[in-house]
Amino acid sequence: MLSIFQVLKNGICTQKKKKVVVEQKVEAPKSESESEEQPKVVEHDFRRARRKESLDQIEQEMTKRRTQEIQHRNTLLKKLKIKISGDNINAPILTNFAKMKNYLNQDLMNQLTKSGYQKPTPIQMVAIPIILQKKNLIAIAPTGSGKTCAFALPTLHNLENHKEGGPRCLVFAPAQELADQLYKEFNKFNKELKIKQIQEMNREKQAFKQAWNHIDILISSPLKFLKLHKVVDLSTVEYVIMDEADKYFELGLLAQVKQLLRILESLQITYMFFSATLPEPVEDIYRELLIDPIKIMIGGRNHVLSRIDQQLRYVSNEYGKIQEIKNLINEGQMTPPVLVFVQSKTRAEALMYEIEQLKVIRVNCIHGDMESKTRQEIVEQFHKGTIWMLICTDMMARGIDFKDVQLVINYDFPQSMITYVHRVGRTGRAGKQGKAITLFTDDDKSMLRSLANVLKVSGCQVPEWLFQLPIAKKELKKKRERFPVKRENIEDQ
Ligand SMILES: Nc1ncnc2c1ncn2[C@@H]1O[C@H](COP(=O)(O)OP(=O)(O)OP(=O)(O)O)[C@@H](O)[C@H]1O
Secondary structure (H helix, E strand, O other): OOOHHHHHHHHHOOOOOOOHHHHHHOOOOHHHHHHHHHHHHHHHHHHHHHHHHHHHHHHHHHHHHHHHHHHHHHHHHHHHOOEEEEEOOOOOOOHHHHHHHHOOOHHHHHHHHHHHHOOOHHHHHHHOOOOOOOOEEEEEEEOOOHHHHHHHHHOOOOOOOOOOOOEEEEOOOHHHHHHHHHHHHHHHHHHOOOEEEEOOOOOHHHHHHHOOOOEEEEEEEEHHHHHHHHOOOOOOOEEEOOOOOHHHHHHHHHHHHHHEEEEEEEEOEEEEEEEEOOOHHHHHHHHHHHOOEEEEEHHHHHHOOOEEEEEEEEEEEEEEHHHHHHHHHHHOOOOOOOEOOOOOOOHHHHHHHHHHHHHHOOOOEEEOOOOHHHHHHHHHHHHOOOOOOOHHHHHHOOOOOOOOOOEEEEEOOOOHHHHHHHHHOOOOOOOEEEEEHHHHHHHHHHHHHHHHHHHHHHHOOOOHHHHOOOOOOOHHHHHHHHHHOOOOOOHHH
16 A cells, blocks of 8 residues: 555656656555665655755756846946847857857957957947847947957858859948058958959959959949949849948938949848948938848947047137147147148148148148049058148048047037047047047037037036037038038138
8 A cells, every 4th residue: 555655755756757757666566675665765756856946946046147147248238338229139248359269260269369359349249249140230339449340350250261253242431541441451350251442453344343253352432333333243242331331421422322222132131330420310221221130339329439538629710720739739739640630622731831831740631632542651651650740631530540649630620520520539549548629710609519419428528608509500500511611721820
């Protein structure tokens, strides 16, 4: 006869997963020797109960840890001002690049080590795992925060080895200098893939077509690409990256970009749009094109990093500006390299001439009227440090990565706040401190209220009087974007 204890035990055991063992015991004929084994069964079941208890404990512990990890991750994301929206995305890598060995191939890991990068920047923490998932992406992150590496590394990983037949990735940049820079940055990490810029490929159509078949990544401006795309087969394209994704609209290239996107529409493409400033209407245009895009925003739209010390100086008129430059030189505040932004090519030439006359600073200027080779040489000299001060137009405001620029001077007040964000973003890059001084005259007062908003979003102390100023009307802002303020000639001061 079974004791109550045994029945209870067997009853309990039959509900357990490993039923078979217990059922065998119930069905087997009973014997003296078996009854002697009863304590063993009890012990066995007791151990099982203990094991279940401890499994439950482990599960509870794991759930607790998972919750803690998510909480910790969310706290860190909040601290780093990272916002992500979208479904089913890989978790960010919030520690160091070594952790990426589970994601990136060994070659890329080796190149990363050589580059000296140790810790991913916030945009790299989140964008790299998402691009590896081949998801459509809209990413907004501050100037100098490493967006190029954020899209270049995972794209190189996704493309793996060289394949003949035509490029699998198209990278678009709005200016030649930026395309050159992207080319260098991709090549920094690349060993296997063949990357070309459109201007390196022969303009003669047949030769272009032939060269097309042997490359993996093509870097171009949308305009140049539109001139040549008809002679090649686009069916190999899998990825499209648009750097400075809002600049095309600023340049009035909306129709061209739409045309480009229409051409690519029938293909299965993963899109990546990157910028430090992506106005909502532009974002909406891109969104229409994408299926379930993931959006990453670091900081905010038009966000200037807090490590850039932004200063405003009232100089009343054009004469005041040149005096202020002399003061800054005399006060020893012009530690090179210095970038100075003006609103036109003629003003760039004129200011260079004025500063040359002082004979204290090695100065040059750069603008779109110069031959591309001359521009390349000037950029090179500024990189090397043979030019200390470079006076430029807004052609150099976006994307250009001059190392360690100490000071940006907005000699002429920028035509829009988007331009302001990009100009001052030429300093304070790659984790360094930077300084930006913006001169304003009576002609610029109507734009100060908008600047106050940018300063506020960037976490700066903003003098209260700036918020008392009237907000410039939309029409006025638009007018200023299109037609720069008429200013007195620099040479007449
Ligand atoms: N993880 C990293 N660690 C150290 N330096 C980095 C890292 N990632 C990028 N950099 C460096 O930071 C600098 C700025 O990078 P990058 O030009 O990609 O910035 P960006 O976000 O594209 O800026 P912009 O909006 O002005 O184009 C470069 O000199 C780059 O080499």
